[in-house]
Amino acid sequence: MKKEKVILIGAGICGLYTAFLLQKKGIEVLILEANILIGGRIKTISGTTGVTMEMGATWFGNQHSHLLELLHTLELPYFRQHTQGISLFETMSFVPPQKFKISDSEEPSFRIKGGTATIIKKLVSEVGIQHIKTQTKIVSIKEENNQLIVTDSRGNNYSADKVISTIPPNLLVNSVVFEPRLPENFTQLAKKTHTWMGESIKFAVEYRTPFWKQNHYSGTLFSQASIIQEMYDHSAADNSGFALKGFLNAGTAVLSLEERKEKVIAQLTTFFGPEANEYVAYYENIWREELFTFQPYEQLVLAHQNNGHSLFKIPLLNGKLYVSGAETATKNPGYMDGAIFAAKTIASQF
Structure with missing residues (x-):
């Protein structure tokens, strides 16, 4: 046959x-x-400090049974997304962001160890x-x-x-x-x-220290007014490397990389202080390109x-x-x- x-x-x-x-x-x-x-x-990149950062698919939850089954089959470990500390929600550019905390009882999201x-x-x-x-x-x-x-x-x-x-x-x-x-x-x-992902602009900022966590911030940020619309802590599972990662306003695809980077760092510095300006590197991926x-x-x-x-x-x-x-x-x-x-x-x- x-x-x-x-x-x-x-x-x-x-x-x-x-x-x-x-x-x-x-x-x-x-x-x-x-x-x-x-x-x-799925696009995992590695920074100069060794931290892995996701420019593509990243998170999943308990409702994603088929992925969880495959991870089990392939014997790939995963870990819970860090959300502890103060999170921020910016509704307007001319007022300080609202502060809130994400409850540990909320449905968790996960990331795969090693990227x-x-x-x-x-x-x-x-x-x-x-x-x-x-x-x-x-x-x-x-x-x-x-x-x-x-x-x-x-x-x-x-x-x-x-x-x-x-x-x-x-x-x-x-x-x-x-x-x-x-x-x-x-x-x-x-x-x-x-x-899916076609309209997304993903970014990551690599740091040598998780200064946001040291200052009691979770790294979680939502904004309706600035270039970063959504962001989370992106430290390695074993805390061997540190980064912040999320999504930029899709309309900023018309700007240059340097213009987007400048706006990102300015937003992070406004919210987290001058330590945000001491970054190792900035990365991004415009999926429509x-x-x-x-x-x-x-x-x-x-x-x-x-x-x-x-x-x-x-x-x-x-x-x-x-x-x-x-x-x-x-x-x-x-x-x-x-x-x-x-x-x-x-x-x-x-």
Whole structure:
């Protein structure tokens, strides 16, 4: 009996975990990734002090059972997000921020020890790097002789019995040419499907000491008036490295990196004192500039719009093309848990 071969498009957590599950069923897999890096919207960077900082997917909670199950399977430890101390909420720029404390009884959020990328590294080691090809941007998928021929931007062809796309649907239909063409109702749905993280600007400021904690602040900040809209302590689990990390106002994408950095440090200095100016380094990631993740919408698309739509469950190209990924999940779409649930959903059909 001929062994079925499956090509997966995208080496994010959904693509990797789908490959992991398919291999357990004895299916041959090949993952094609456009980027030079593996991980998709999981992007852990390391500072000069050794602290890891998340420019992509970060937090999860007890409600994310599929992610928790995978962390247990891969034997990856996680820890509770630090929230102890004084937190700040700025409603207007001309009045001091309100101070409040987050109760220990509130539902906790967690982070993976050593950075979220540890889950990617573990899945890569399980799947095998030899089954992953990076810097391979797919430009066309053609149905031919009961197989799908996948062509990359260099003109290389790959054939498979089935293809599973795990990249955002809007990116898929705008960057890949299909022969025969995909149904118009699917194409229009994909174009109106929200890409999670697409509007986000994530930032981190690395420090040598956790001065905010020493001064009884949690590091948690919410603002409706300044460049930092949401921020949290981002120290390492063992307190070997320290950082503050969060989200910037998406509208500031029009500013330069230096302009954003200046505004961030000014805001932190106003709230936490002159020690905030003694930073090691500033980092940021504008996700709308990630060409292998985000494709601008043709019209207004709201957060989570069409995520988990029932049309994504139906295979295309005579049952050979499956559309998966975090946006297609019917549970926690857009989140890591949704990406894992989507992988389970697709793998169960093979």
